Amino acid sequence: MSDSSLRVVWVYPDLLSTYGDQGNVLVVGRRAHQRGLNVDRIDVRSDQPVPTSGDIYLIGGGEDRPQRLAAERLVRDGGLQRAVDNGAIVFSVCAGYQILGHEFVNDQGERQPGLGLLDVTSVRGTGVRCVGDVLADMDEHLRLPQLTGFENHQGITHLGPTARPLARVRFGNGNGTGDGTEGAWNDTVFGTYMHGPVLARNPLIADLLLKLALDVNALPPVDDRWYEALRAERIAAATQPA
Amino acid sequence: MSGNSEPLSPRAKLAVSAGRAAAAVSRAAGRGSGSVIGGRVALKLDPDLLARLAGHLDVVLVSATNGKTTTTRLIAEALRSEPDDVVSNALGANMPAGITSALAGGSRARYGVIEVDEKYLSTVARDVTPKAIALLNLSRDQLDRAAETRMLAERWREGLAGTKALIVANADDPLVVWAASSSANVVWVAAGQEWKDDAWSCPSCGGVLQRPGDEWACGECGFRRPTPSWALSGDHVLDPHGSAWPIRLQLPGRANRANATTSAAVAAAFGVPPQTALERMFAVTAVAGRYDVVSYQGREVRLLLAKNPAGWLETFSLIDPPPAPVILSVNARGADGTDTSWLWDVDYGRLAGHPICVIGDRRLDLAVRLEVAGVDFQVCQTAEEAVRRCPPGRIEAIANYTAFQDLRRAVGN
Ligand SMILES: [Zn+2]
Numbered sequence A: 001m002s003d004s005s006l007r008v009v010w011v012y013p014d015l016l017s018t019y020g021d022q023g024n025v026l027v028v029g030r031r032a033h034q035r036g037l038n039v040d041r042i043d044v045r046s047d048q049p050v051p052t053s054g055d056i057y058l059i060g061g062g063e064d065r066p067q068r069l070a071a072e073r074l075v076r077d078g079g080l081q082r083a084v085d086n087g088a089i090v091f092s093v094c095a096g097y098q099i100l101g102h103e104f105v106n107d108q109g110e111r112q113p114g115l116g117l118l119d120v121t122s123v124r125g126t127g128v129r130c131v132g133d134v135l136a137d138m139d140e141h142l143r144l145p146q147l148t149g150f151e152n153h154q155g156i157t158h159l160g161p162t163a164r165p166l167a168r169v170r171f172g173n174g175n176g177t178g179d180g181t182e183g184a185w186n187d188t189v190f191g192t193y194m195h196g197p198v199l200a201r202n203p204l205i206a207d208l209l210l211k212l213a214l215d216v217n218a219l220p221p222v223d224d225r226w227y228e229a230l231r232a233e234r235i236a237a238a239t240q241p242a
Numbered sequence B: 001m002s003g004n005s006e007p008l009s010p011r012a013k014l015a016v017s018a019g020r021a022a023a024a025v026s027r028a029a030g031r032g033s034g035s036v037i038g039g040r041v042a043l044k045l046d047p048d049l050l051a052r053l054a055g056h057l058d059v060v061l062v063s064a065t066n067g068k069t070t071t072t073r074l075i076a077e078a079l080r081s082e083p084d085d086v087v088s089n090a091l092g093a094n095m096p097a098g099i100t101s102a103l104a105g106g107s108r109a110r111y112g113v114i115e116v117d118e119k120y121l122s123t124v125a126r127d128v129t130p131k132a133i134a135l136l137n138l139s140r141d142q143l144d145r146a147a148e149t150r151m152l153a154e155r156w157r158e159g160l161a162g163t164k165a166l167i168v169a170n171a172d173d174p175l176v177v178w179a180a181s182s183s184a185n186v187v188w189v190a191a192g193q194e195w196k197d198d199a200w201s202c203p204s205c206g207g208v209l210q211r212p213g214d215e216w217a218c219g220e221c222g223f224r225r226p227t228p229s230w231a232l233s234g235d236h237v238l239d240p241h242g243s244a245w246p247i248r249l250q251l252p253g254r255a256n257r258a259n260a261t262t263s264a265a266v267a268a269a270f271g272v273p274p275q276t277a278l279e280r281m282f283a284v285t286a287v288a289g290r291y292d293v294v295s296y297q298g299r300e301v302r303l304l305l306a307k308n309p310a311g312w313l314e315t316f317s318l319i320d321p322p323p324a325p326v327i328l329s330v331n332a333r334g335a336d337g338t339d340t341s342w343l344w345d346v347d348y349g350r351l352a353g354h355p356i357c358v359i360g361d362r363r364l365d366l367a368v369r370l371e372v373a374g375v376d377f378q379v380c381q382t383a384e385e386a387v388r389r390c391p392p393g394r395i396e397a398i399a400n401y402t403a404f405q406d407l408r409r410a411v412g413n
Helices: A022-034 A064-077 A079-085 A095-100 A203-214 A225-239 B010-028 B035-045 B049-054 B068-079 B096-103 B118-128 B149-160 B174-180 B254-269 B274-281 B309-316 B341-345 B363-373 B383-389 B401-410
Strands: A005-011 A038-044 A056-059 A089-093 A103-105 A111-113 A120-124 A130-138 A147-153 A155-159 A167-171 A189-192 B058-063 B086-088 B111-115 B132-135 B166-170 B186-190 B230-233 B236-238 B244-246 B293-296 B299-305 B326-329 B356-359 B394-399
Touching: A005 A022, A005 A203, A022 A038, A022 A056, A022 A203, A022 B341, A022 B363, A056 A095, A056 A203, A064 A079, A064 A095, A064 A111, A079 A089, A089 A095, A089 A203, A095 A120, A095 A155, A095 A189, A130 A225, A147 A225, A167 A225, A225 B363, B049 B096, B049 B118, B058 B068, B058 B118, B068 B086, B068 B111, B068 B254, B068 B274, B086 B096, B096 B111, B096 B118, B111 B118, B118 B149, B132 B174, B132 B254, B149 B174, B166 B174, B166 B254, B186 B254, B230 B254, B236 B254, B244 B274, B254 B274, B299 B401, B326 B383, B326 B401, B341 B363, B356 B363, B356 B383, B383 B401, B394 B401
Parallel strands: A005 A038, A005 A056, A056 A089, A089 A189, A103 A120, B058 B111, B058 B132, B086 B111, B132 B166, B166 B186, B186 B230, B299 B394, B326 B356, B326 B394
Antiparallel strands: A103 A111, A120 A155, A130 A147, A130 A167, B230 B236, B236 B244, B293 B299
């Protein structure tokens, strides 16, 4: 952490904020605030430089054309890679997740380079779009309860050797590779296909990001009653056939 | 602008009466108004029926993400000078089958004022050769199944290129402007658009839009807000001559005043002066329960429909200030869209100070949303319980699509 406040950077809300993923910023901010932390939320539009001194960077999903524009601008800007070199935490969703990989297929059907911050490569699926509630077991290294979320994507994301699957799906599609993986992570960079928004459905992932940013092992507990009730409902819903 | 009177072919007449029979059967079977089923039967018998029915009328099409039902009513009233001279579609029947049924409805009609689903605008505009098309706004809606917002604008743009219709379009929505500017004949209306989060990037080139005050412009390609000839200014319509006409509506809110402004601009194209048009619009009351105030459990419950983030934002700006209690109800059934993530695009912090009860299938999503917004709330199981927890007086009840239908039923509307 740079100084007395936690710097939470919301990357490109003008392009990548279409599926309610702004909720991830709100949940991180709220849970930090409940622990007595000052939060400095920085919204960075795609015509502004990405600051390199943030603690947590959040990137959301977007439509195909904005995804192409966002990737072009992030690659050209270079700020996010420098922030990761400085030890920043990055959490990304759907189109944002694909952009963090080596490459993805854009709205013009072309392979487009991403930021290479995650060892993943995305292509466009030819089958039906993956839409619906998902239930998955989180990577055991993360020691987190089950992942619940809502997926809505056509992408297929293949993991390379230095990316670990974020979770293994029980219900739903996740990365769409057929091997049951969902999302990817390395030490400080996370990606998932889950909306919901995913941190509202899985507040302990938000806490994990805070712990990594603060370099602490534990946080004071907060009242998770409503999150727990929502999780129970959505986990039950994911296990029902549509 | 006036309709021609070429008679319907025997085949078209047969299709119309078969459609009416099917609608009657459907009504008798308790399956709603029957207009969609009737239209489907008729279209199957005569695929060109829509075009032929419309050939007898001056047709106005109305499309948008929000406000198209109300605006259709406002325009219909503004144009109506005799009881039977306007036909219009039944609520929600805004796809080709429902539209066919509406146009077949009145033999003495001169005008057809037709609400069109956003996805079908290009098709219907091609089939019915409209005289005017009103375009209000485009924003995110049911993203788990609807087309992307900019794709919709692109389809409008392609579909409307070369149309002979007069386009009456909102100059304050960049997506609408982009869609409309492929047409030769456009009247721009400064109708406002509170929701801006689907139009930060230039629909033309992808550059970032700069939005100082009411203006907007792309820094890259020069695409910018056109100069409007009509405008909503407070509670007045400003016409192209600079005259201000008072808006008096039974419908609340800025969005409805914007709809009235667009409607006045459409009516003027058919020779109805703004003053007459606006006076006629006063006749429009609640549309299918929307904005209705219902006495229930000793309280006055106002029913407000909000289906997407832009709609919620406009609704927050028209409710009574605190301490007016607010009931929020959200479902995520097929007609609502099954993804509730959009709740996080709505600034529920604006409800701070109101006592809030949440209900609906997805009340727990609302609970977490409000918890994170730092707003106090209670979770209730039913509408009745929520109403009883509110003090006597006015209650503002805001619900999305199927939740709104549930709410109407619960309070006996
Ligand atoms: Zn531009």
